[in-house]
Amino acid sequence: MPFFMVLASMMGFGSLARESGLSLGVSVVSSATVWGLPGQVAFAELFAVGAPVLAIMLASSMANLRFLPMSMSMLPLFRTDQRAWRWRYILVALMSINTWALTLRHGPAMPQDQRFHYYMGLCITCMTGGLIGTALGYLLAVSFPFFVIVSLIYLNPVYFIFLFSGVRHRNCILALLIGALLGPLFHLISPDWGLPFCGIIAGSAAFWIDKRMKASPGGPSL
Amino acid sequence: MTDVSFIGGLWGLLILVSLSTYIWRASGVVIAARINPDGALSQWFNCVAYGMLAGLISRIMLMPIGILAETPLADRLAALAAGFVLFWVFKRHMLPATLGATAVFLALTTLRSFGYL
Known part of the structure; x- marks a missing residue:
């Protein structure tokens, strides 16, 4: 395929x-x-x-x-x-x-x-x-x-x-969702620099949210 | 067209373009050799990679450039929605979902170019 x-x-x-x-x-x-x-x-x-x-x-x-x-x-x-x-x-x-x-x-x-x-x-x-x-x-x-x-x-x-x-890992799923949301928005702001910033911000947000969810006991896990 | 005579023609330009894109791949190797593969930094880079790819693909879907931009957004999204229905019906199998979405898209653009839509 x-x-x-x-x-x-x-x-x-x-x-x-x-x-x-x-x-x-x-x-x-x-x-x-x-x-x-x-x-x-x-x-x-x-x-x-x-x-x-x-x-x-x-x-x-x-x-x-x-x-x-x-x-x-x-x-x-x-x-x-x-x-x-x-x-x-x-x-x-x-x-x-x-x-x-x-x-x-x-x-x-x-x-x-x-x-x-x-x-x-x-x-x-x-x-x-x-x-x-x-x-x-x-x-x-x-x-x-x-x-x-x-x-x-x-x-x-x-x-x-x-x-x-x-994709199965929670931090990756979060990164994908946030990235998909931010990608077009950031492209509107800057076609050249939008994508790297989108990756860094979406990736960091996903990484941080995932860490927070792990830290809180009894939090949902995927 | 760009004047490429001073860098050895089209092939010279290709070499420059290839090198300027290979830099990222090679830098990844250099950094990867210096960080702990199971550490937080490595995880973070993984998230950044997924975030960047998702941003790229969603931008291509919603705001394409080139020939795809000549198709209506509604067609692109309707075909994608059909793909997700198939993805769910076939228990998360990629093949029917991908082919189904593309078939719906092909049908829609074909109908449009013959004036039926």
């Missing part, structure tokens, strides 16, 4: 990249090296409108700021496995929301030495889907009607909403 999700959403990027005037090679390689849709979209769209090089770098970098807390929260799962730890800079390069969320959900229950295999398998599956999707989207962009392309793009956020609906 992750394979087809990534395939479909990267098809959306492929068609956008073509419209933006990127070459097929650059589009496909960007899926592998940037490996994060919001950053790639910023890259393609700002390039198309002729933004300065520095602005493109900043915007795509900011759009992928989420990878900082994501890699920090995922790496402890691989810390005790010597071989996986040696590959840590590669592990985070291959990380996407998909591989991160699935590894965080299934990884802790796995024996230490199996996590590496699980994660790499997942990453290779997603990366293959992403690269094929980008190329397909680029090549087929003109032959799809509007409602098909837009549905392919819609598939991506919907998939993540249901992926996160399966």
Whole structure:
């Protein structure tokens, strides 16, 4: 299932990249090296409108700021496995929301030495889907009607909403709910800085509320 | 289009963009190696990651940019609601929920583009 999700959403990027005037090679390689849709979209769209090089770098970098807390929260799962730890800079390069969320959900229950295999398998599956999707989207962009392309793009956020609906830890659930509430509001205040602030405030609030609930005896637990 | 001749063309720009996004991933590694994985700080970063992702996805749903912005908010939310009904009916299985929501969305946008809605 992750394979087809990534395939479909990267098809959306492929068609956008073509419209933006990127070459097929650059589009496909960007899926592998940037490996994060919001950053790639910023890259393609700002390039198309002729933004300065520095602005493109900043915007795509900011759009992928989420990878900082994501890699920090995922790496402890691989810390005790010597071989996986040696590959840590590669592990985070291959990380996407998909591989991160699935590894965080299934990884802790796995024996230490199996996590590496699980994660790499997942990453290779997603990366293959992403690269094929980008190329397909680029090549087929003109032959799809509007409602098909837009549905392919819609598939991506919907998939993540249901992926996160399966999260069990109370502090994570709180962070998701508060983040979902604040995300659009903060975006209105600042499209560039809204998201990092939303993450910090929603995450801190969730962390604090969870601590308070644990501290009070007889409090509800999920 | 941006003038990229001075940085070695489009490929030069791609290298710069890739490096500027990889910085976050690499910083995560550097910090993760220095903090206690079971400690409060690690938990907090985990919450921040979830908060940031939820904010991003909810922003894409409610205030999309690009092609998704051309669809009505009502369509996006109605399809999502249908997905949640399926999520509940199928006892928290993602596949029917995701496909169901996308199918409803596809149906709505198709009907709209043929002028039936």
